[in-house]
Amino acid sequence: MKIASKQYAESLYQAVQNKNDSRIKDAIKIFFQILVQNNDLSKADEIINEFVKIWNKENGIIEAGVESAKTLDNNIIKLLNNYIIKLSGAKTVILNQKINKDILGGVIIKYGDKILDGSLRMRLGELRRSLVI
Known part of the structure; x- marks a missing residue:
């Protein structure tokens, strides 16, 4: 077996x-x-x-990823960490940062099965779609 x-x-x-x-x-x-x-x-x-x-x-630990166009400073990382803890209810967050210049600005947060897209690229896409309609 x-x-x-x-x-x-x-x-x-x-x-x-x-x-x-x-x-x-x-x-x-x-x-x-x-x-x-x-x-x-x-x-x-x-x-x-x-x-x-x-x-x-x-143990209440989640892994999360954050994508940004440039390296985030420690204060922003702490804010994001606390934000994810608040949203997820986790005790601890292991935050992995990835640089993705294609998003232009803002951040994309991924944890569990959730994706929070606050990127400038996504916002511009929404604006373009709203102008076309």
């Missing part, structure tokens, strides 16, 4: 949850021995990605 990466990740999460460092180390060692025994070591990257998703969800 093949075990899905998500099942492995859930098992690993259960094994390390509320454990001290020594017990976590032992659990991870045993976990990887099981992967080797089941010939599933090739799934390790996928399992780790699934584990991170589970860990983040259980």
Whole structure:
């Protein structure tokens, strides 16, 4: 019987949850021995990605992306971070910034399955469409 990466990740999460460092180390060692025994070591990257998703969800952490035409200063990043926490209800946000000169100005925020497009490019497109009608 093949075990899905998500099942492995859930098992690993259960094994390390509320454990001290020594017990976590032992659990991870045993976990990887099981992967080797089941010939599933090739799934390790996928399992780790699934584990991170589970860990983040259980601990109120979300990953978000912000696209802007130029590098944002720390004050703006803090404001965006707080804004995403307020919108999502998360405790912590891991914010990844990406430079995209095509958006011209403003920002595009992505988290979970949501996209908030506050880019100048999108606003100009809306204006153009409203003028054509």
